[in-house]
Amino acid sequence: MKTLLRPAVSLFVLLTAVTGVVYPLAVTGIAKAAFPEAASGSLIVKDGKAVGSSLIGQNFTDPKYFWGRPSATGPMPYNASASGGSNQGPLNPALVDAVKGRIDALKAADPDNKLPIPADLVNASASGLDPHISPAAADYQIERVARIRKLPREAVRTLVDQHTEGRQWGVFGEPRVNVLQLNIALDSLR
Incomplete structure (x- = not known):
């Protein structure tokens, strides 16, 4: 069970960080740089x-x-x-x-x-x-x-x-x- 649980939790944490933090920040930063009025x-x-x-x-x-x-x-x-x-x-x-x-x-x-x-x-x-x-x-x-x-x-x-x-x-x-x-x-x- 531990061998299955550890990769699942690790993948969950990694994907949460990427899709919940890194990606939204990157998209928001690009939008504010390229289209500041629309992004605001x-x-x-x-x-x-x-x-x-x-x-x-x-x-x-x-x-x-x-x-x-x-x-x-x-x-x-x-x-x-x-x-x-x-x-x-x-x-x-x-x-x-x-x-x-x-x-x-x-x-x-x-x-x-x-x-x-x-x-x-x-x-x-x-x-x-x-x-x-x-x-x-x-x-x-x-x-x-x-x-x-x-x-x-x-x-x-x-x-x-x-x-x-x-x-x-x-x-x-x-x-x-x-x-x-x-x-x-x-x-x-x-």
Whole structure:
């Protein structure tokens, strides 16, 4: 029995040290050297204080801000510890009711807006944490934000254009607007 137990324990201790200590430290060190911003959580800092991450959405509900995609995380929106979608299919009455409620909220916040409502303003993302909206979703909200903040529409439009990111490497994904970064820039407008 001793001849079997000793190699097993030795191998257990060795693999624990390698996979539990050496490997994580090496990967973290490489990540911090090669991608320091991403390895630190892609934090957005304003006035010396972290206000969020460019990778995780935030729940903006005040009409003077651009709103992000709805979040299906619980118990509150954009809960990073509970990432996940609602898993409701297109025939689920709860999903239909949720989308109708979101459409009603958008129309109530901006009753004069006759633009078609972009899908990403009424459908939650798969993770529930998406920090981006489409340029069409930002365009839909420009009039409301400009009116409430008493800003020229063109100034808000320019800000949206400045914060519209293209496709990754010019190929992957779709153009997008990071809502937190846009709202921070919006707050800095006078």
